[in-house]
Amino acid sequence: MDERDQANQRADRDECRVLVLQGGGALGSYQAGVAEAMQEAALSPEWVAGISIGAINAALIAGNPPGRRVERLRAFWERVSSAITVSPWWPGEQAREVFNAWSASFGATVGVPGFFAPRWPPAPLYPAGAPQALSYYDTAPLRQTLLELIDFDRINRCETRLSVGAVNIRTGNFVYFDNRRDRIGPEHIMASGALPPGFPPVEIDGELYWDGGIVSNTPLQYVLDEERLRDLAVFQVDLFSARGPVPRTLSEAAEREKDIRYSSRTRLNTDDQIEIHKAKTAFRRLFDKLPPELRQDPDVAFLSEVSHQNAVTILQLIYRAKNYESDAKDYEFSRTTMLEHWKAGRNDVRRSLRHRRWIERCRPDEGVTVFDLTRDARD
Numbered sequence: 001m002d003e004r005d006q007a008n009q010r011a012d013r014d015e016c017r018v019l020v021l022q023g024g025g026a027l028g029s030y031q032a033g034v035a036e037a038m039q040e041a042a043l044s045p046e047w048v049a050g051i052s053i054g055a056i057n058a059a060l061i062a063g064n065p066p067g068r069r070v071e072r073l074r075a076f077w078e079r080v081s082s083a084i085t086v087s088p089w090w091p092g093e094q095a096r097e098v099f100n101a102w103s104a105s106f107g108a109t110v111g112v113p114g115f116f117a118p119r120w121p122p123a124p125l126y127p128a129g130a131p132q133a134l135s136y137y138d139t140a141p142l143r144q145t146l147l148e149l150i151d152f153d154r155i156n157r158c159e160t161r162l163s164v165g166a167v168n169i170r171t172g173n174f175v176y177f178d179n180r181r182d183r184i185g186p187e188h189i190m191a192s193g194a195l196p197p198g199f200p201p202v203e204i205d206g207e208l209y210w211d212g213g214i215v216s217n218t219p220l221q222y223v224l225d226e227e228r229l230r231d232l233a234v235f236q237v238d239l240f241s242a243r244g245p246v247p248r249t250l251s252e253a254a255e256r257e258k259d260i261r262y263s264s265r266t267r268l269n270t271d272d273q274i275e276i277h278k279a280k281t282a283f284r285r286l287f288d289k290l291p292p293e294l295r296q297d298p299d300v301a302f303l304s305e306v307s308h309q310n311a312v313t314i315l316q317l318i319y320r321a322k323n324y325e326s327d328a329k330d331y332e333f334s335r336t337t338m339l340e341h342w343k344a345g346r347n348d349v350r351r352s353l354r355h356r357r358w359i360e361r362c363r364p365d366e367g368v369t370v371f372d373l374t375r376d377a378r379d
Contacts (some may be wrong), residue, residue, distance in 0.1 A: 017235070023050075037346040040350075049164070059189045062161065072149050080355050082222075105346040134200050135199050163177070163226075191210075232313070314370045
């Protein structure tokens with residue numbers, strides 16, 4: 001057993017390993033690369049939580065045995081990138097920027113195989129109230145793809161926990177469908193990715209749902225709220241970076257706005273958990289100073305019960321866009337770009353796992369520890 005395996009074995013003992021997948025459309029092949037590298041390192045997740053494209057990747061992972069997960073992820077991403085398998089016509093970032101813009105426009109016009117197709121007649125020609133009047137695209141191809149590539153019976157046996165987030169259109173409330181409570185079908189995965197006005201809402205038990213990314217594009221907070229007893233090792237995969245340069249053009253402004261909007265509270269969630277941890281620690285110190293008669297007070301007893309703090313280790317894996325990518329990067333589905341994103345995810349995991357800080361990490365007794373080990377990567 002090499003040094004890295006020993007470190008993983010020490011750190012992962014009694015931890016629940018969770019893979020947290022953000023929404024981001026075509027950028028989601030980065031998550032597939034992450035999953036492949038985790039599989040290579042024998043770090044299969046016990047729990048996968050996702051929103052939008054993250055929900056699709058999460059279902060592909062939870063709905064297949066470990067030995068077939070990468071194969072199924074590859075089948076999905078090869079299918080949705082099959083419309084444009086050509087490469088850029090000439091080298092250089094300027095040419096690549098033109099190629100990506102053309103590819104995104106092509107997909108928006110004709111649809112993406114196995115995912116969505118333009119409505120015909122177009123949505124504006126349907127009467128108000130008709131289901132077809134609510135979206136530009138029909139996502140029936142996605143339902144067929146999910147049924148083909150995912151074993152929903154396996155998901156509902158809860159061999160791997162699966163949680164996917166969506167928004168109830170009527171109430172505006174965020175909802176998580178979780179195979180520990182719900183029987184999951186393709187409609188739950190499609191609801192999590194039903195981003196309007198491109199995709200239609202999805203009906204589940206008489207309620208209509210849209211993409212969870214409308215409210216929050218990352219399921220991290222749900223994971224931290226749901227599990228407060230077991231220690232967690234969270235592989236948090238973000239497709240939009242909260243950090244970025246000041247834009248210089250309208251196109252860059254549109255891209256930067258999208259990055260900020262969809263990076264969606266990732267840093268806030270971790271900062272909040274650190275503050276909660278500090279408050280719980282302060283209460284436990286105070287509890288030790290209280291006289292016995294005050295320790296029996298109902299308010300003190302309640303605070304004592306909820307002040308238990310598990311240890312949370314978060315490994316951040318953040319896709320960092322190339323110079324030639326634009327605000328269309330989340331709907332640019334060419335094969336060339338898909339493979340680049342996949343490779344970037346795989347490389348970021350490999351780089352993180354061999355980083356000295358990760359190898360030498362010691363799981364804390366309590367609190368939140370965050371690692372971002374690829375921030376300065378250039379490849």
